[in-house]
Amino acid sequence: MKQDSRIFVAGHRGMVGSAIVRKLELDGFTNILTRSSAELDLRNQNEVEDFFLRQKPEFVFLAAAHVGGIMANKTFRAEFIYDNLMIEANVIHAAWKHGVSKLLFLGSSCIYPRLAPQPMREDCLLTGLLEDTNEPYAIAKIAGIKLCEAYRDQHGCNFISAMPTNLFGKGDNYDLQKSHVIPALIRKFHEAKISQSPETVIWGSGAPLREFMFVDDLADGCVFLMRNYDDRLFVNIGTGTEITIKDLAYIIKGVVGFDGEVIFDAGKPDGTPRKLMDSTLIYSLGWRHKTELIDGLVSAYQHFKSEFA
Numbered sequence: 001m002k003q004d005s006r007i008f009v010a011g012h013r014g015m016v017g018s019a020i021v022r023k024l025e026l027d028g029f030t031n032i033l034t035r036s037s038a039e040l041d042l043r044n045q046n047e048v049e050d051f052f053l054r055q056k057p058e059f060v061f062l063a064a065a066h067v068g069g070i071m072a073n074k075t076f077r078a079e080f081i082y083d084n085l086m087i088e089a090n091v092i093h094a095a096w097k098h099g100v101s102k103l104l105f106l107g108s109s110c111i112y113p114r115l116a117p118q119p120m121r122e123d124c125l126l127t128g129l130l131e132d133t134n135e136p137y138a139i140a141k142i143a144g145i146k147l148c149e150a151y152r153d154q155h156g157c158n159f160i161s162a163m164p165t166n167l168f169g170k171g172d173n174y175d176l177q178k179s180h181v182i183p184a185l186i187r188k189f190h191e192a193k194i195s196q197s198p199e200t201v202i203w204g205s206g207a208p209l210r211e212f213m214f215v216d217d218l219a220d221g222c223v224f225l226m227r228n229y230d231d232r233l234f235v236n237i238g239t240g241t242e243i244t245i246k247d248l249a250y251i252i253k254g255v256v257g258f259d260g261e262v263i264f265d266a267g268k269p270d271g272t273p274r275k276l277m278d279s280t281l282i283y284s285l286g287w288r289h290k291t292e293l294i295d296g297l298v299s300a301y302q303h304f305k306s307e308f309a
């Protein structure tokens, strides 16, 4: 990528896309192309075709996706599979047709089998059944990986894929019905603190283990791969550290400064029991995350307060 390369960041209004734009700007790239979903509906093949024809991007970060937490995935199953399949198919096909030099597709750690051996290596893809709560989303993300591989195999395209672990940070979704666990807990504890509520309710048993990465680190990893990685195998991007939802809840409680009790609602789903990625491949290329969980949580809470509180 040259400093003035035409770089399209699809999904720049989302948490991941906006972090990638911040990183590219910081690195001095001068020709970053963005479109809101109102300007360009990536589910519409004609609109995507027209955009690639006119704008001729040379590099594409495919960070646009319909995303959400455990309840949103479980409830809006049709939207999660349809929107994501359409976005990926349209953008990847147009990228091939219009001669994009390199494309990076963003997947998710939920592509792996529900009971995959931990930590999960890239080669355990498609070795077992998926977690039911997010199966439609996972199937769409697996299709994205396979699109990149197929266009590489048949047409020689330099299309690569990165699989981030669970993310959080600036630009996260704080809608309690749709969000992931970290923004949900930041908001719940904050509102309980303000209203001096005696307790806050956390979904599930608190036992599931998750790995979390600050989104600016993920963006750094994506730009690193765009510069340094050209192989067919997709790449996990994780921190290598996992934590129970219960311990995470107590840390966020401390960051927010809530004094009341934490109640676990066993009527809500736990999801997959454990989801730690093996990030040996990206580490071997010389990349590591920089932000510790606690520092990322403090920063995320500051963003939440400045944007919503």
Ligand code: GDP
Residues within 6 Å of the ligand: 068, 069, 070, 071, 110, 134, 166, 178, 179, 180, 181, 182, 184, 185, 201, 202, 203, 204, 208, 210, 245, 268, 269, 270, 271, 272
């Ligand atoms: P997942 O990694 O796909 O399961 O996505 P989430 O981030 O939505 O959920 C992670 C874990 O946190 C699950 O075990 C949830 O049950 C648990 N959790 C606890 N409280 C909440 C909450 O208020 N919102 C969400 N989204 N998850 C919660």
